[in-house]
Amino acid sequence: MEIRDSQLPVISTRPFQLRALTILMLMLLTACVAVLLKPVRKIAEQQTQIDLATLFPKQFGHWREDDSQVYSLVSPVRQSLINKLYSQVLSRAYIDDEGKRIMLSIAYGSDQSDMMQVHKPEVCYSAQGFQILKSTAGIFNTGFGTVQVKRLLAVQGARVESVIYWITIGDTMTINSRQWKLAQLKYGLTGKVPDGMVFRISSLGDEAAAYSAQEDFIKALLKVLSPENRKRLIGSAFYKPNEAYE
Amino acid sequence: MIASVSEWCRDCGIKTGWPVLLGLAILYVPTFYDLAHGLWNNEEQGHGPFILAVTVYLFWHKRHLFIASTNSSNLWSGGPVLLSGLLFYAVGRSQEILILEIGSIILVLGGSMLITVGSDAVKQTLFPLLFIVFMIPLPGFLVDEITGPLKQIISSIAEQILYWAGYPIARAGVSLLIGKYQLLVADACSGLHSLFSLLAVGLLYQHLSAYKNWKHCLFLLLSIIPVAFFANVVRVILLVLITYHLGDEAGQGILHSAAGIIMFTAAMLVFFSLDSLLRKIFPEPVFVPPSLTAKI
Numbered sequence: 001m002e003i004r005d006s007q008l009p010v011i012s013t014r015p016f017q018l019r020a021l022t023i024l025m026l027m028l029l030t031a032c033v034a035v036l037l038k039p040v041r042k043i044a045e046q047q048t049q050i051d052l053a054t055l056f057p058k059q060f061g062h063w064r065e066d067d068s069q070v071y072s073l074v075s076p077v078r079q080s081l082i083n084k085l086y087s088q089v090l091s092r093a094y095i096d097d098e099g100k101r102i103m104l105s106i107a108y109g110s111d112q113s114d115m116m117q118v119h120k121p122e123v124c125y126s127a128q129g130f131q132i133l134k135s136t137a138g139i140f141n142t143g144f145g146t147v148q149v150k151r152l153l154a155v156q157g158a159r160v161e162s163v164i165y166w167i168t169i170g171d172t173m174t175i176n177s178r179q180w181k182l183a184q185l186k187y188g189l190t191g192k193v194p195d196g197m198v199f200r201i202s203s204l205g206d207e208a209a210a211y212s213a214q215e216d217f218i219k220a221l222l223k224v225l226s227p228e229n230r231k232r233l234i235g236s237a238f239y240k241p242n243e244a245y246e
Numbered sequence: 247m248i249a250s251v252s253e254w255c256r257d258c259g260i261k262t263g264w265p266v267l268l269g270l271a272i273l274y275v276p277t278f279y280d281l282a283h284g285l286w287n288n289e290e291q292g293h294g295p296f297i298l299a300v301t302v303y304l305f306w307h308k309r310h311l312f313i314a315s316t317n318s319s320n321l322w323s324g325g326p327v328l329l330s331g332l333l334f335y336a337v338g339r340s341q342e343i344l345i346l347e348i349g350s351i352i353l354v355l356g357g358s359m360l361i362t363v364g365s366d367a368v369k370q371t372l373f374p375l376l377f378i379v380f381m382i383p384l385p386g387f388l389v390d391e392i393t394g395p396l397k398q399i400i401s402s403i404a405e406q407i408l409y410w411a412g413y414p415i416a417r418a419g420v421s422l423l424i425g426k427y428q429l430l431v432a433d434a435c436s437g438l439h440s441l442f443s444l445l446a447v448g449l450l451y452q453h454l455s456a457y458k459n460w461k462h463c464l465f466l467l468l469s470i471i472p473v474a475f476f477a478n479v480v481r482v483i484l485l486v487l488i489t490y491h492l493g494d495e496a497g498q499g500i501l502h503s504a505a506g507i508i509m510f511t512a513a514m515l516v517f518f519s520l521d522s523l524l525r526k527i528f529p530e531p532v533f534v535p536p537s538l539t540a541k542i
Binding site for chain 1: 262263264265266268269270272273319321328329332335336337339340341343354358361362386387390394397418419420421430432
């Protein structure tokens with residue numbers, strides 16, 4: 001009687017124990033797989049280090065840096081997030097021979113993981129009190145390949161700002177956050193950590209004039225950059241060498 | 247001594263279930279360690295530890311379900327659930343996709359329970375299992391998508407009300423002009439995260455009170471979102487008035503954070519009063535279930 005009593009639970013729990021141990025094994029295996037899958041190779045570290053301040057020349061074509069007046073540039077990221085998200089931020093104003101003004105704003109991150117997702121200019125502008133009146137996706141021929149661009153018309157009181165931007169990730173670029181996420185995942189699952197850049201230029205005043213000045217600015221800028229930096233700016237997947245400027 | 251330990255073990259099923267608990271610890275202690283050193287320090291995700299504590303407590307409360315029994319396990323439904331959970335974990339943890347990493351807890355836990363103690367245990371712990379959802383941070387694109395319009399609506403309503411009240415107020419987008427002050431309705435003012443927290447607290451309250459009258463439950467459930475929304479409108483109006491009457495420093499200083507806490511409490515009070523009102527309208531059945539002691 002005594003023996004049967006103590007044996008009974010042992011027999012009845014054996015399949016349970018076996019299942020619990022199998023689950024433990026599966027969990028251990030998963031934990032190891034998760035550690036092994038973690039991307040560690042930073043793409044940024046395999047390239048020459050980027051330095052935004054020197055990558056963008058202070059003078060090119062008929063554009064030159066304009067430090068004659070103080071611009072109130074919309075911060076490329078929410079202030080509190082700058083240090084957390086981006087390894088480098090560059091804000092600079094340019095003026096051309098005819099007096100047209102352009103504001104350049106670049107945010108570059110060498111490590112773009114989920115917690116560090118890029119912040120779309122839409123979000124930055126609305127967070128800083130602008131209303132986005134128009135938001136259109138388009139394509140733009142840079143002269144070194146055709147890229148997708150997003151154009152915004154942001155208004156705050158009397159200030160009307162036309163914005164054009166795109167976002168790179170690794171060797172590709174996008175204007176769509178879901179595509180961006182997918183590209184990031186594709187890198188991640190092959191063990192790579194991609195870098196990323198928000199390329200944004202904006203100008204005040206008449207919309208049509210602003211966009212034509214901006215396109216002129218981008219084309220002129222790409223012409224003077226090295227092929228390597230051009231690829232970095234528009235994503236090497238979209239880059240097409242232009243015979244005239246190699 | 248030995249008898250008392252085994253008594254205790256029989257009570258919680260740890261004698262046979264320890265491998266599953268150990269596995270869960272191996273998988274998720276690193277996850278919670280990372281959360282505690284990262285996301286949870288963020289003001290917007292501060293409710294995370296609270297959700298975790300509540301979930302653990304609710305499972306502990308149901309520990310009698312985890313005693314080994316042979317006649318109730320669902321290997322064929324539990325297997326796929328567990329495996330998909332483990333897949334989510336591997337991808338989520340390695341790629342830092344929190345929605346997968348935290349979401350996997352539900353599947354891994356649910357799957358393990360199905361395999362070992364069966365579907366009945368899963369049914370009885372469905373609430374704490376699904377409560378884990380509140381630990382998942384809202385995906386960034388969703389926050390961006392909702393925050394903007396929510397801010398617009400809130401600033402518009404605040405403007406309307408203050409205008410009726412006779413204040414010199416004007417609005418451009420999400421910036422409010424009152425007197426000599428210009429106030430920006432910030433992202434945090436959208437109240438999206440306080441809404442999320444209120445929803446969690448409201449659901450927990452409803453679960454614990456275990457009402458039998460479904461109309462009561464439904465009304466209470468539907469009231470959470472409007473209550474949270476209007477609490478936030480009142481908070482924004484309060485801050486505008488503080489700034490207008492007491493100056494800019496007052497509006498940005500300690501009163502700013504105080505207004506948030508006060509409004510959260512006020513929203514809870516409104517919710518509870520609504521609950522007692524609903525209790526009068528939809529009375530509970532007089533029958534007292536024998537399992538009442540099993541509820542809290």
